[in-house]
Amino acid sequence: MREIKDSGLLHQYLVQHDLEQVFHEPLRPLLNLYVFEPGEALCSQGASADMLYVLVKGKIKIYTTSPEGKTLVISFKNPPEVIGDIEYIRDLNIINTVEAVSPVTVIGINGKTLKRYGDDHAPLLRFMLDIITKKFYIKSDFLSFNLMYPVEVRLASYLLSVCYDESDEGFEGRLATSELTDTANLIGTSYRHLNRVIRKLSEEGLVERSGGYLHVRDRALLEQLAGRNLYEH
Amino acid sequence: MREIKDSGLLHQYLVQHDLEQVFHEPLRPLLNLYVFEPGEALCSQGASADMLYVLVKGKIKIYTTSPEGKTLVISFKNPPEVIGDIEYIRDLNIINTVEAVSPVTVIGINGKTLKRYGDDHAPLLRFMLDIITKKFYIKSDFLSFNLMYPVEVRLASYLLSVCYDESDEGFEGRLATSELTDTANLIGTSYRHLNRVIRKLSEEGLVERSGGYLHVRDRALLEQLAGRNLYEH
DNA sequence: CGAGATTTGGGACATATGTCCTTCCCTGAT
């Protein structure tokens, strides 16, 4: 982690994500800007939580590790997102480990400080409510989906989410095979089983494995298999 | 559903659950008190959400139904709880069906009205944040737990939650077998499989099936099996 | 009390998923 002392840049991010009302004038001096390298942890499960972060640039991975050492990837997130909100409000130790996937920039503010100066600031509270309810909704969906459908369906859904970006026509739909372990942990299965399912979809012509990537071959069939689309954050 | 026009009783509930600051004077005339019979639905998945309810008495069951007709019980809740908060904030149709288990009393307020008069009221916003983050945390735990542990462990955990009430010494630890279908749906498995697991635990002497109830025989072993306790709301 | 209805439990089989370990394939160092 490195701090960037550049209040101009910080303000630019506030504007970009429409956060000027949320962090109003009295709060501004309390904000800091930090960058994290890919692979670096923003916070670690179990540690005490003293900072609240707002992700303004880059992509993060959120995961949890069970006492037995199993990893479960909760999600990947893009800006704007808040990290540490639950812990901030409920006064808990950090629930999930958060790791930078790409180079990441966050706005950070000390939790105690924020409580002192922002607890009555309605725009901030509304912003947090907005973010948290969105998270909740996604998680709720994710839970039902994982519990109710087999891996095949979850994989189809995940592939569609990862390989297509409606806002970006030319986006190439593929998944690096090196990411398969993460993928397995995300959809809640083992690497082995994921491979088994990929092979099956591959034999049915829905996907193709080549050159270190998994490519979508038949998007329409995949969509039919997925039913509804999950994992869209 | 029946409306109770008794502002004294309503105020008593506000006091009981420490909600006087949350619903301050200007909001009071907008609140109504409703009662629901056991089995009656407070709201139904997919319907439009115009009311926000605060559960002040009784027990509710929250569940969702998949397009294929499968039921997944999300949770059982006791007061104080908020119903429709996510929908209220995100302007969504109702996500889960909520049903009264015992006779239920709720305070209801129209969503649009609340937005108009309460959107800047920090205590209300903080109250919602408190409730929602708690929900989120529970759901997060629930998700990991369901994804990472087999039915046997989930059942052990559930039994411990249902059969013991630390605040009530004399509470009898048992589960009516007629509730087994709900139990199965709650822990995300089939009725059949639940029976299989019960039989196994029964053969091992952890539980006993008799007289239409499932009794805990060996709490210590169950706790060891459960590892950590989930389902504690 | 007894026949049919309803609830509850379980058998048989199929499928989904996990674990362990081996094999294959690539890459970099020598």
Next chain:
DNA sequence: ATCAGGGAAGGACATATGTCCCAAATCTCG
């Protein structure tokens, strides 16, 4: 080019879970 090492894929087997259906138990009402 050869070999060691590590990541990636897959075989073999065990376990977990789902589905279908029937049997046993219980209840209901005449």
